[in-house]
Amino acid sequence: MSQPSYLKKICPACGAAGVALQLSGSIARFPVYSCSECDSQLVPRVTARALLGFAVVVVGLALMYLSFLAGVHYGWPGMLRTALISGLAGGTITMAYGLVARHTILEVRS
Numbered sequence: 001m002s003q004p005s006y007l008k009k010i011c012p013a014c015g016a017a018g019v020a021l022q023l024s025g026s027i028a029r030f031p032v033y034s035c036s037e038c039d040s041q042l043v044p045r046v047t048a049r050a051l052l053g054f055a056v057v058v059v060g061l062a063l064m065y066l067s068f069l070a071g072v073h074y075g076w077p078g079m080l081r082t083a084l085i086s087g088l089a090g091g092t093i094t095m096a097y098g099l100v101a102r103h104t105i106l107e108v109r110s
Contacts, residue, residue, distance in 0.1 A: 006044050006104040011035040013108055033106060041109035050103035053096040060092025 009019035018036035033042040064085050071081035 006106055007101055009033070010106070011038065011040060011042065012106055013040040014038040019106065032109065042106040043109050044104050045107045046100065047103045047105060050100045052103075053099040056096045056099060057092060060088060060096075064088045064092075 008017065010017050011019050014035060014037050016035060016037035019033050019042060020036060022032045022034050022041075030043055033044075034040065035042065067084050067088060068081060070076075071084070
C-alpha cells in the first residue's frame with residue numbers, strides 16, 4: 001500500500017488515490033478531505049521531519065548574511081550581490097516549502 005501522502009492525495013484507510021477537498025462554510029478551520037472510495041474524513045498533519053524547514057530557513061538566512069558581508073568586504077558590484085542574495089532567498093524558500101509539503105500526511109479524522 002502507498003504511504004498516506006498530502007501531495008499525492010492517497011487515503012491512509014484504504015490506499016485509494018481518490019481524495020478530494022470538502023468545502024466548508026468557514027475559512028478559519030483546517031481543511032477536511034474525504035475519500036471517494038471509503039468515505040473517510042481526513043485531515044492533514046505535519047510530521048516532525050517537516051520542522052526541518054525551519055532549519056533550512058535559518059541556514060539560508062545565515063548564508064545570505066555571510067554573502068552580503070563577503071560582497072561588501074571584497075567590493076563586489078551591487079548587482080552581483082543582489083543576484084546572489086536573491087538566488088539564495090529563492091532557493092531557501094523553495095526548499096523550506098518543499099520540505100513541509102513532502103512531510104505533511106493525511107490522517108483519518110477522529
